[in-house]
Structure formats: structure tokens, C-alpha cells
Amino acid sequence: MTAIAESNMFKPIKVGPVELSNRIVMLPTTRFRNSPEHVATDAMQKLYSDRTRDAGSLVITEGTLISPKYGMYPQAPGLWSEVQAAAWKKVVDAVHQNGSFICSQLWALGRIAEPEIAKADNLPLYGPSAIHYSEEAKEAAEKSGVELVALSTEEVEQMIQEYVVAAGHALEIAGADMVEVHSANGYLLNQFVDEVSNQRTDKYGGSIENRARVVLEIIDAIGTKFGYERVGVRFTPWSTFQGMPAGDEAKISPIVTYGYLLSELERRAASGKRLAYVSTTEPRTEWWLETKGTSSFHNDWMYDIWKGVVIRSGAYFIEPSYSTALKHVNANDRTIIGSCRSFTSNPDLRTRLRKGLELTPYERKYFYAYTNYGYNTYGDYGTEKLGPDSEQATKPLTPLA
Ligand code: PHB
Numbered sequence: 001m002t003a004i005a006e007s008n009m010f011k012p013i014k015v016g017p018v019e020l021s022n023r024i025v026m027l028p029t030t031r032f033r034n035s036p037e038h039v040a041t042d043a044m045q046k047l048y049s050d051r052t053r054d055a056g057s058l059v060i061t062e063g064t065l066i067s068p069k070y071g072m073y074p075q076a077p078g079l080w081s082e083v084q085a086a087a088w089k090k091v092v093d094a095v096h097q098n099g100s101f102i103c104s105q106l107w108a109l110g111r112i113a114e115p116e117i118a119k120a121d122n123l124p125l126y127g128p129s130a131i132h133y134s135e136e137a138k139e140a141a142e143k144s145g146v147e148l149v150a151l152s153t154e155e156v157e158q159m160i161q162e163y164v165v166a167a168g169h170a171l172e173i174a175g176a177d178m179v180e181v182h183s184a185n186g187y188l189l190n191q192f193v194d195e196v197s198n199q200r201t202d203k204y205g206g207s208i209e210n211r212a213r214v215v216l217e218i219i220d221a222i223g224t225k226f227g228y229e230r231v232g233v234r235f236t237p238w239s240t241f242q243g244m245p246a247g248d249e250a251k252i253s254p255i256v257t258y259g260y261l262l263s264e265l266e267r268r269a270a271s272g273k274r275l276a277y278v279s280t281t282e283p284r285t286e287w288w289l290e291t292k293g294t295s296s297f298h299n300d301w302m303y304d305i306w307k308g309v310v311i312r313s314g315a316y317f318i319e320p321s322y323s324t325a326l327k328h329v330n331a332n333d334r335t336i337i338g339s340c341r342s343f344t345s346n347p348d349l350r351t352r353l354r355k356g357l358e359l360t361p362y363e364r365k366y367f368y369a370y371t372n373y374g375y376n377t378y379g380d381y382g383t384e385k386l387g388p389d390s391e392q393a394t395k396p397l398t399p400l401a
Helices: 042-050 082-097 115-120 135-144 153-173 188-193 208-226 254-270 320-331 341-345 349-355
Strands: 013-015 018-020 024-026 058-065 101-107 125-127 148-150 178-182 231-234 277-281 310-313 335-339
Touching: 024 349, 042 082, 058 082, 082 101, 082 153, 101 153, 115 135, 125 188, 153 178, 153 208, 178 208, 188 208, 208 231, 208 254, 320 335, 335 341
Parallel strands: 024 058, 024 335, 058 101, 101 178, 125 148, 178 231, 231 277, 277 310, 310 335
Antiparallel strands: 013 018
């Protein structure tokens, strides 16, 4: 038996309403294989189904936009319409047929959205405050003639309701097991939490409590309506992606800010309202740059505040011998290891890890392409990758609704 096969990675664990057979989860992996109308396609159904073939596995979907208002990427998925939800249902059904589980990540971009797309949609860019994340982003917005506008208090309250609608579409129409509130990696909710992007003077800005308020209100609104155990949340306290400050540059340590958020979640848990999980990424990787992070910070402290399940990620299966993954999964019985990049080119990742089989290297150049090629053309261990002219590679993406 390999060390991984014997580790906690292949022990069952309860997450929200479901019991997993293993602790290796596919995490949100942004891809552009939806229809131009942001409707999930047959290619996605195959991708998610292929990565949950071991019964009892969990996948968390790619970021799925709750509304067109907060910025779009071409062919990224949405959950604001019933048609989109009906298409997701076919993805969910395929995962359920495997005896596995699926969680929808609810996503809003905010100030980092593409100005040219906003312009085409006749929308401004929206953020907690009118603060661009870089000089280049400011220039790009100006060049497109698109303004970055602070959401009004009423608009923030409306946005909370949009999260509830999208969650309802995911849970009640698509039949997803859980939803994840994405408050990480420089996207809109992270922009509210961090003071570099939030200089508001209303109840959603200023103190830590106020900056954290919108995330907690979204969690409470979804949790009250659909059950707290069906909600997960994603925080990346140390991520410097998309204009977020490095931990040692933040005016208030992320441990303080996110410690507050986690203690609020734990307080809810104490009254029977425990979220399914908290998902995070270690600062030891800068996955968006393909560099090993230089930060010496980590997320071990989270366990002292939050007593529920923690999903940890950060190049765990890119490191030779997976020693940190093993250390972390075995150090605490509430740990799940998440992976994005390794899952792209290894549909049978769990089997390969368990048996100690070599992994197929991922290919970033296909990550954000619009084709089946480089998406559904990786096979199980021992099979050849399908070529660009293969039937699978040239299959058009067909919307599922
Ligand atoms: C994340 O879950 O942190 C995440 C999701 C979508 C992205 C990037 C990061 O495009």
C-alpha cells in the first residue's frame, strides 16, 4: 500500500449533508466551455462525470456567476436563469449517477471584471468602492470608457438576494448537494472584506465587522432558506491574486480579519448552524503565476477557531512525493485536500494517487481555451492523450438546455 492509500485521504468524511468516501476534492477550476449564453455544455458534463467516477467523491464546480451585473467572462457559466439551472441539472445528474456529489461555487467578479465586456453589456464595473486594483486596470477601464462604480447600500442588499436566487437555482432546480460562497482570490466578496478595496462608510465598510458583513449576510440568507449544512465558503487570507495585499503588507493581519469571520461561523455552528466546510489555499503557491509562493504564512491557525471541515489546497499534488498533502491530511481529521490543476490532466487522479501511479502534467495553455481539446482529451493512466484531430477534440460544445 502506498502512504497515500493508507493516509486519511482515503478515509470517509462527512461534509454537510453528504458522506464522502475519500478526502480528495476537485476544487473550482475556471474554464470557458459553456455556451456563449453562459449555459453548461455536454463537455462539462463529461468533465465533471469523469472526475467523480469513484463513488463518494466530491467536486466543487468552477465559479458560476450569480448575475451578469458584476462582470462576465466569455463562456463562463451562470446560474441567474432557470435555463442555466436546467443545464447544470444534467451535469449534477451525471455526477449523482456515479454515486458522487457536487457543490456549485457562486461567483461575482466585481472590480476585476473585463471593461470591454462590461461595455458591450452596457454596464459599468461594480465594486465595494471605486478603487481600481492596479494602474493598468484603471487605464484599461478608462480606455473602454467604462466607469468603476461603488455599489449603493440598496444594491448590496439586492445582491444578497441574487445570491439566494442563484443558490436556489443550484440546489432546487439543478439538484446540487451544496453551494459555496466564493469570498476569495480578489473577487467581489473578497473586495468587500479587504480594506484596500473597501473604503465604504455605510454598514458594509469601515470596521472588520462591517467589511465582513456582506459575506455573513449572504451565508445567513442562503443558510436560513436552504440549510446551513448545504453552504460552504471559500477564503484565501494570504492570496495576492488580483490586487489583494500580501499578508505582511496588510494593515490588519489577515489572521485578525479572517479570524473574525471564522469565529462568527463557529458561533453560528454552536447554535446548530454549522456550514459544510471552509475552503482555503495555502500561500505556499501562486498558482496563477505558476510560481512557488515565497510566503512563510499558512492556514494552520484556522483550526483553532473553526471546528468544522477545512478544505486545503495549494500545489499539493504538484510537489514530488506529496509530502505536504500527507502531512496536512493526517495532522487533522477535519482536513480535505483540494486540487485543481492536477485534476485537469488526470481524470483518474484519486486512483493514480492511491496506487502511486505517475501523473500526467497539466497544460496551462488549454486552461482558458474554448474547445474540447485540452479539456476532455486526457485519459486514465496508461492511455494516450487524444490528439487535436480526434473526434473528441473536435466535438463542438453543445449546451445542455
Ligand atoms: C477560487 O475558488 O479561488 C477561484 C475560483 C475561480 C477563479 C479563480 C479562483 O477563476
